[in-house]
Amino acid sequence: MIEISNLTKKFASHLSLDDVSIAFNKNDHVAIMGPNGAGKTTLIRSIMGYYHPTSGEVLIEGLNPIKNRIEILEKISFVPQLPPPIKLNLEELIKYIEISAKVEKELILHYANEIKLDIKNNLHKSFFKLSGGMKQKMLIAISLAKKSDILIYDEPTANLDPEARDDFFRLLKQNEKEKISLFVTHRLDEVKDIVNRQIYMDLGKVISDKKIKEFL
Template sequence: MIKVSNLTKKFGSHTSLNNVSIEFDKNDYVALMGPNGAGKTTLIRSIMGYYHPNAGEVTIKGLNPIKNRTKVLDAISFVPQLPPPIKLNLDELIQYIQTSSNVERDLIMHYANEMKLDIKNNLYKSFFKLSGGMKQKMLIAISLAKNSEIIIYDEPTANLDPKARDDFYRLLKENEKEKISLFVTHRLDEVKDIVNRQVYMDLGEIVSDDRVQN
């Protein structure tokens, strides 16, 4: 479903991705690892059509993610490491997601409750003013409710306490059907029971790509 072919991305004189080729298919649950500056985030953002490559190409289900941005993003749920500065309150955010991505409100509420987010008492609070952990729980709830074919998590548990991490991984295990899940992570111990593939990057290149039993 995701095909990256000879992808090179430069920022000025710095090469962030150097001729990277990799494919991800249904039922791939991938830990994407490597030191800071390895190119992990650039690869993810290229998959989502945020960056124009200097060379090579990316296709998602055969579609170019820049030319077919809306269709491609419809198939992807993304939870960033740093929550975006959304000014909407939670009720408005849910309404926006409901309308723009055709996601059921009740399903968002369900996953928010599963993540132990006290959504009813915070429904009219600005997302921007919530704690880091509450923001992350809300974004995770939306990503699960969207039920996308491709889920991308960039250090998703960075702001979560241990109990919330357990809830997150429990929900992932319950929902791992016929999809691609990419975890950009420094915590292999957390995802080792979920992933069946470990990809390691360094200096803009794929250093290793190993299938593992979980």
């Protein structure tokens, strides 16, 4: 489903990805680990077509994520480590997502409720002014409501309290079937119950790639 072949990405003289070849298929739920600067985020953003490769290529279901960016982004739900500075209030944001990404409003509200985000009392509050935890919950609710084939989370629990983390992982377990999910994380113990594959990166290379469990 995702095929990465000899992918190299340089930023000026800095080599961020160094000839990376790797594939992700349906029902791969992957912890992508490594120190800061290992190339994890560059890999993720290359998959989404944010970066042009220096050499090599990325294909998603045979499509180039740069040439076919709109079609590819329709297949992906992404929650970044740092929430974007969205100035819309929650009501406006939900309406925008509903129209632009064809996501059902009721599904967003359902997942927000499941992760205990009080949308009703914050409907007219700017997303930008929400707490870090509330922003993260909102983005997670949207990502799950989108029903994408590919879920990508970059340190998704960084701003979540323990109860919200439990809710997040419970909801992911309910939505894993026939999908690819990629988790950029520093803590395998946090995602061990929902991943079946662990990749370790360093200096722009994949150092190890191993199955860690098989789901029934």
